[in-house]
Amino acid sequence: MVSRVIPVDPFDLVIFGGTGDLARRKVLPALFRRFCAGQMQQASRIIGAARTDMDETAYRRVVSEAIHEFSPSTACEDGTLEQFLQCIHYVTVDAMGEQGWAELTEKVTSVDRVEAYYFSVAPSLFGPLAERLQGHGLADRRARIVVEKPFGRDLATARELNGTLARYFDEGQIYRIDHYLGKETVQNLMAVRFGNMLFEPLWNSQFVDHIQITVAETVGVGGRGEYYDRAGAMRDMVQNHLMQLLCLIAMEPPSRFDPDAVRDEKLKVIRALEPVEPHHIARGQYEADPDDPETHPDYRTAVDNPRSKTESFVALKTHIANWRWAGTPFYLRTGKRMRQRSSEISIVFKETPHSIFGEEAGRHRNVLSIRLQPNEGITLGVTIKEPGPGGMRLIDVPLDMTFADALGADGGESVDAYERLIMDVIRGNQTLFMRGDEVEAAWAWTDPIIEGWQNRGEVPKPYASLGSGPDDANNLMRRDHREWRKI
Ligand code: NAD
Numbered sequence: 001m002v003s004r005v006i007p008v009d010p011f012d013l014v015i016f017g018g019t020g021d022l023a024r025r026k027v028l029p030a031l032f033r034r035f036c037a038g039q040m041q042q043a044s045r046i047i048g049a050a051r052t053d054m055d056e057t058a059y060r061r062v063v064s065e066a067i068h069e070f071s072p073s074t075a076c077e078d079g080t081l082e083q084f085l086q087c088i089h090y091v092t093v094d095a096m097g098e099q100g101w102a103e104l105t106e107k108v109t110s111v112d113r114v115e116a117y118y119f120s121v122a123p124s125l126f127g128p129l130a131e132r133l134q135g136h137g138l139a140d141r142r143a144r145i146v147v148e149k150p151f152g153r154d155l156a157t158a159r160e161l162n163g164t165l166a167r168y169f170d171e172g173q174i175y176r177i178d179h180y181l182g183k184e185t186v187q188n189l190m191a192v193r194f195g196n197m198l199f200e201p202l203w204n205s206q207f208v209d210h211i212q213i214t215v216a217e218t219v220g221v222g223g224r225g226e227y228y229d230r231a232g233a234m235r236d237m238v239q240n241h242l243m244q245l246l247c248l249i250a251m252e253p254p255s256r257f258d259p260d261a262v263r264d265e266k267l268k269v270i271r272a273l274e275p276v277e278p279h280h281i282a283r284g285q286y287e288a289d290p291d292d293p294e295t296h297p298d299y300r301t302a303v304d305n306p307r308s309k310t311e312s313f314v315a316l317k318t319h320i321a322n323w324r325w326a327g328t329p330f331y332l333r334t335g336k337r338m339r340q341r342s343s344e345i346s347i348v349f350k351e352t353p354h355s356i357f358g359e360e361a362g363r364h365r366n367v368l369s370i371r372l373q374p375n376e377g378i379t380l381g382v383t384i385k386e387p388g389p390g391g392m393r394l395i396d397v398p399l400d401m402t403f404a405d406a407l408g409a410d411g412g413e414s415v416d417a418y419e420r421l422i423m424d425v426i427r428g429n430q431t432l433f434m435r436g437d438e439v440e441a442a443w444a445w446t447d448p449i450i451e452g453w454q455n456r457g458e459v460p461k462p463y464a465s466l467g468s469g470p471d472d473a474n475n476l477m478r479r480d481h482r483e484w485r486k487i
Helices: 021-036 056-070 080-086 101-109 123-135 155-168 184-195 222-250 259-272 417-427 436-456 471-478
Strands: 011-016 045-050 088-092 114-119 143-147 174-176 208-216 281-286 313-318 330-335 342-349 367-373 377-385 394-402 461-463
Touching: 011 021, 011 101, 011 417, 021 045, 021 056, 021 080, 021 417, 045 056, 045 101, 056 080, 056 088, 080 088, 088 101, 114 123, 114 417, 123 143, 123 155, 143 417, 155 436, 174 417, 174 436, 184 222, 184 367, 184 377, 208 222, 222 259, 222 313, 222 330, 222 342, 222 436, 259 436, 281 471, 313 471, 330 471
Parallel strands: 011 045, 011 114, 045 088, 114 143, 143 174, 208 330, 281 461
Antiparallel strands: 208 342, 281 313, 313 330, 342 367, 367 377, 377 394
């Protein structure tokens, strides 16, 4: 499949925290791949800016190593990496002090073009960076800032951060990243919903029995123990990624595919979410791997907090109080150290009102599954007759649209979420970024749930490493005569 790549105008991208984990693992490899694809032009500049004292040559080495390590299979013509490295610059900058700002300002203002500032640093530096950018005259209309998660840890801190950023930048200059929104399948979800006549008429409580959203990881907290134990699955995953997916599933058709039209509709969904009853939530902490407890210890050991009450798993049921969805439950589930790495949204339709094939044909439901990972794709389960003689036996088979199969070996243009999102920043398209009011509304829904746990002193239940979560999660479904999709 031949894909059209439209080059973006040459730009400057300053990566604060350019030597950090996220920059090396995601941002720089993503830029390299866009360079290889011809979308980023040679005249563009990527300026690493971090506290580490190093010169441009040393930073180019850091970038080259990051690309070899994290993007080893990018198919490029010989010499492309060397050309890309010519676009790389470095300035030693202290976000909390004056070091490096004069040099950075001179570098950036010497050329007139789009300037993007990627805040790939600890959240405590977001405010100081915004203030300094403005103080050095860099917050003008060409400028845009990219803000990483976490965006606050509750409504109060998110509001404060929004307030701080708003002092120096307009909302139209602020790009709050949720990389789930940059995934090909997530955008395809919108194409499937709003580009086909087939689904939208059925997309409501009259035809949909329930919706499940699962984001399961096999990894534990790894080296992020300290951060994670202060956050937990609710703050780290549900408040942002799962809620964003829920919004795209549940929102009304926007009038246009443009930033505010889409984000207005998402916001309405969040505001219509009902509070979650305590008995509609299951929380868990993973146990040690019995075969290898040294490498994979239990959650509390991994975060070095023997009395931790933070959840590494959460499952909950919620409802959306509007005409489209009244009566259709949404089940959300996410956890670490689960059996499989899997992110999937499933729209489970109702059974037919009457079976002409009799009881023996069994009960069948169509399920539309949108897989974000692994094997991005969309599957529609349909009921057909089992081939062969012997009567009318019904079976469910998938109509499978795994992108890799349907669109060629690499799934068409296999673009990583960060590639798409960074290019959108340069093009000035905010559709796939969270607006300030959306983030605040998401916290306003999440906060009472977390406060409830704290007030009741609730301790998460243990669950087996590489299992499917605590029993409470299964009971949540069983009580409703439903079951989770297999992971
Ligand atoms: P990191 O600790 O690996 O890197 C931090 C970077 O900030 C380094 O380059 C460091 O030199 C720089 N820095 C620290 N203090 C500074 C100062 N005073 N002035 C200038 N630079 C300074 O962190 P990370 O894992 O890359 O995370 C960066 C941000 O991205 C965080 O907000 C994190 O929550 C977010 N994030 C990270 C990941 C990930 O996978 N690593 C995923 C999602 C979000």
